[in-house]
Amino acid sequence: MNAATPSSHLAPAVLQREVPAVLLAALKARFAERCSTALVVREQHGRDESAFTTVPPPAAVVFAQSTQEVAEVVTLASQYRVPVIPFGIGSSLEGHLLAVQGGISIDVSRMNQVLTINAEDLTVTVQPGVTRKRLNEAVKSTGLFFPIDPGADATLGGMSATRASGTNAVRYGTMRENVLALEVVTASGEVIRTGTRAKKSSAGYDLTRLMVGSEGTLGVITEVTVKLYPLPEAILAAVCSFPSIEAAVRTTIQIIQLGIPIARVELIDANSVRMVNAHSKLTLREEPQLLMEFHGSPASVKEQAEAVQEIAAEFGGNAFEWATTPEERTRLWTARHNAYFAAIQSRPGCRAISTDTCVPISRLADCLLDSVAEAEASGLPYFLVGHVGDGNFHFGYLIDPDNPAERATAEQLNHALVARALRLEGTCSGEHGVGLHKMDFLLTEAGSGAVGMMRTIKQALDPHNIMNPGKIFSL
Numbered sequence: 001m002n003a004a005t006p007s008s009h010l011a012p013a014v015l016q017r018e019v020p021a022v023l024l025a026a027l028k029a030r031f032a033e034r035c036s037t038a039l040v041v042r043e044q045h046g047r048d049e050s051a052f053t054t055v056p057p058p059a060a061v062v063f064a065q066s067t068q069e070v071a072e073v074v075t076l077a078s079q080y081r082v083p084v085i086p087f088g089i090g091s092s093l094e095g096h097l098l099a100v101q102g103g104i105s106i107d108v109s110r111m112n113q114v115l116t117i118n119a120e121d122l123t124v125t126v127q128p129g130v131t132r133k134r135l136n137e138a139v140k141s142t143g144l145f146f147p148i149d150p151g152a153d154a155t156l157g158g159m160s161a162t163r164a165s166g167t168n169a170v171r172y173g174t175m176r177e178n179v180l181a182l183e184v185v186t187a188s189g190e191v192i193r194t195g196t197r198a199k200k201s202s203a204g205y206d207l208t209r210l211m212v213g214s215e216g217t218l219g220v221i222t223e224v225t226v227k228l229y230p231l232p233e234a235i236l237a238a239v240c241s242f243p244s245i246e247a248a249v250r251t252t253i254q255i256i257q258l259g260i261p262i263a264r265v266e267l268i269d270a271n272s273v274r275m276v277n278a279h280s281k282l283t284l285r286e287e288p289q290l291l292m293e294f295h296g297s298p299a300s301v302k303e304q305a306e307a308v309q310e311i312a313a314e315f316g317g318n319a320f321e322w323a324t325t326p327e328e329r330t331r332l333w334t335a336r337h338n339a340y341f342a343a344i345q346s347r348p349g350c351r352a353i354s355t356d357t358c359v360p361i362s363r364l365a366d367c368l369l370d371s372v373a374e375a376e377a378s379g380l381p382y383f384l385v386g387h388v389g390d391g392n393f394h395f396g397y398l399i400d401p402d403n404p405a406e407r408a409t410a411e412q413l414n415h416a417l418v419a420r421a422l423r424l425e426g427t428c429s430g431e432h433g434v435g436l437h438k439m440d441f442l443l444t445e446a447g448s449g450a451v452g453m454m455r456t457i458k459q460a461l462d463p464h465n466i467m468n469p470g471k472i473f474s475l
Contacts, residue, residue, distance in 0.1 A: 016102040019059035023080045027062060027104070030072065034063040045087050045105040050095040050437060051351045053401065058085060058099040063107045067183060067191055067222040073106055074220060074466075075189030081464045086216040088129060088155035092162060093354050094435030096215050100470040106220060108157055114138040115223070123180060123197050125225040128157025144228040147172035150431065151337045157221045162433040163213030167336070170256070170389030171263040171295070172229065174431070179212050183223030187462040197225055210457070215433050216468035218461050232263075232295035236305050237323040237332055240312050241287040245269055245372055245384075247315040248288045249365045252388045254311045256361050260304055262389060264293035269372075269384040272339050279342030280335040285319055290388075291336055293329070336385070343383045343396050350381075350398045353410040357421035358392040358430030367424050368393060371417045378409050392430035419444075434472045442473065 027035040036042070037060045046057030059082075064070045077084045083103025090097060099105065111127035114135065118124065119142040126135060131153045135146050148159060150166035158164070160182065165174035172178070181195030194207035211218060242248040248267055255262055268276070273286045292308060294301040309320055323329045344352060359367045368386070375382045375395060386393025395417065397410035418428045418441050428434075428441035443451050451473050458465075458475070465475055 016056060017082060019082050019102060019104070020080050023076060023082060023104075024060055026076055027060060027073065031062055031069070034065075036061045036063075042105070045085075045090070045097070045107065046099055048090050048092045048095065048097045050093050050098075050435070051353050051399075051401070051407075052095045052098055052436060055095075055098040055100055056102070058103055058105040061087075061105045061107055063110055065110050067111075067185065070106060070108070070111075070185045070220050070222050071189045071191055073104060074185050074187065077104055077466055078188055078464065081466060083466050083469050084220070085468050086128075086157065086161065086220045088158035089131070089153070091152040091154050092158065092435065093356070093432045094429075094437040096162065096433060096435040096468070096471060098436065100436065103466070103469075108220075108222070109155070111157075111222065117142060118197065119144060119228075121197060122228045122230075123225055124228055125181075125197075125223060126156050127223060128155055128160075128221050130156050132156065132159070139228060140231075142228075143231050145231050146178075146226060147229055148175055148178060148226075151340070156224045156226065160212050160221055160224050161214065161216050163431070165387070165390075165392070165431040167264045167266055167333070167387055169387060169392075169431075170265060171261060175226075176209065176212055178227045179208060179224060180227060181225040182208055182211050182221055184211055184219040184221055186219045187464065187467050191222070192219075195225070213433070215435065215471050217458060217471055218467060220467075232301075234296060234298040234301045235263075235324075235329065236294045236301040237264075237329045238292045238294075238305060238308075239284065239321050239323075239332060240290050240292070240309075240317045241285045241319045242289065242312070243287070243316045245288045246365060246369055247317065248290050249368055249388060251290065251308075251312045251315045251317060253361055253364060254315075255308055256389055258307075258311070260307055261296070262292060262304065262308065263295040264291070265387075265389040266291040266336055267384070267386040267388045267393065268336065268339060271381075272343070272383040272385055275342040275346045275383060276335045276339055279338055279345055280331075282331075282335055284335075290317070291332060293333075339383065339385050340396065343398060347381055347398045349400070351401045352396040352398055353407070353414060354432070355395045355397075355414050355417050356392070356429050356432040357417055357426055358390065359421050359424045359426030361389075361391045363424040363426065364388060364391050364393075367417075367420055367426065370420060371395065371413075374413055374416055378413055380406060380409055380413070387430075390430075391426070436471060439471075439473055 042057035112129040
């Protein structure tokens with residue numbers, strides 16, 4: 001696979017490492033029924049939401065319940081130089097969880113306790129298997145919330161590992177800005193802590209930021225401390241239709257450049273609206289739409305919404321619909337979060353090859369409109385959604401997984417899109433991460449020198465290359 005001919009269904013050709021019977025016996029003896037070698041369990045942990053289809057499953061799955069247990073698994077694996085792959089709920093999109101070199105999958109979903117809520121400091125510490133919805137349920141009574149919302153009910157460990165963001169990032173930032181401290185099991189089985197609950201620090205290397213986004217290649221995250229935010233006094237959601245995608249994008253650019261503190265602004269194209277209507281039984285106008293949300297005092301959200309409505313009207317925006325009750329807002333955003341599944345159901349048996357680029361907001365229209373034109377010309381069914389307030393958007397190309405021509409067309413479209421984003425000083429991944437699918441794109445974006453530095457860090461911290469090997473870059 002190279003930058004000119006990417007492929008999303010075949011993993012790089014690497015030798016599967018043998019998992020010695022003595023290691024499997026040791027894991028079975030230590031964890032009993034929580035170490036599974038059943039094929040159905042291994043297959044479940046050997047795939048994610050990516051379009052890769054030809055990677056063998058891991059040799060075993062261990063369901064860890066504590067940091068000490070994770071450390072025991074890693075220590076054993078290190079002795080035999082066997083790969084370990086962290087697993088949360090399997091919602092990643094770029095092949096992060098695939099056992100491309102074999103090994104042991106460490107499932108941390110049972111490490112799902114909210115450990116400490118420090119409401120007075122606006123922080124919370126959780127185990128890695130806590131999902132974002134569970135976290136928000138746990139802190140709701142304090143009047144606080146955790147804003148990072150990637151759509152899927154992902155785990156905090158997985159969100160940290162992939163540097164996730166989502167619909168609220170335009171106002172609240174990404175996991176990079178919101179993770180304060182981590183507990184990590186290193187490749188040798190040692191447990192380390194990075195960062196503190198203090199809001200800032202100048203003490204030594206920023207190991208927290210090194211681990212956030214490392215995709216399990218440097219260690220297994222076993223504890224996460226994140227920021228919380230006061231629940232807004234008032235929340236107002238709105239949906240607005242536009243005559244074209246360009247009009248919706250120009251509206252978004254104007255909103256951001258004028259400094260209106262919008263909390264969410266999501267683009268969904270007419271294809272997505274049609275699919276969402278069918279899936280969620282809604283009656284949204286089947287035109288390009290912006291879904292927006294405003295946080296603040298009752299007066300401020302009203303002022304923000306009115307300002308946005310005026311901007312939208314200048315670009316032909318119409319049919320503003322307001323959602324003020326929690327039930328109405330939930331219905332609206334649930335429909336948006338279900339766009340991926342709505343698209344999959346629109347073509348039974350299909351798989352979606354997802355893209356994930358992000359460009360400076362001033363270049364958004366150029367990148368998006370040319371990419372739409374290419375998608376239309378290809379003849380492939382597709383959908384388009386985007387957290388366009390920060391220049392991030394996604395195409396989903398719906399392919400017949402048994403049709404090589406459709407797969408090749410989707411990959412060509414993805415390659416052209418990433419190349420365009422990089423020319424416009426953007427990135428190959430705004431939130432999904434690199435995994436397997438974007439390894440060559442990372443090399444193009446960062447350059448051989450920067451990727452070489454990443455390799456040096458990886459080899460220093462993981463000399464036997466056991467931590468989720470074969471991801472981000474090749475060794």
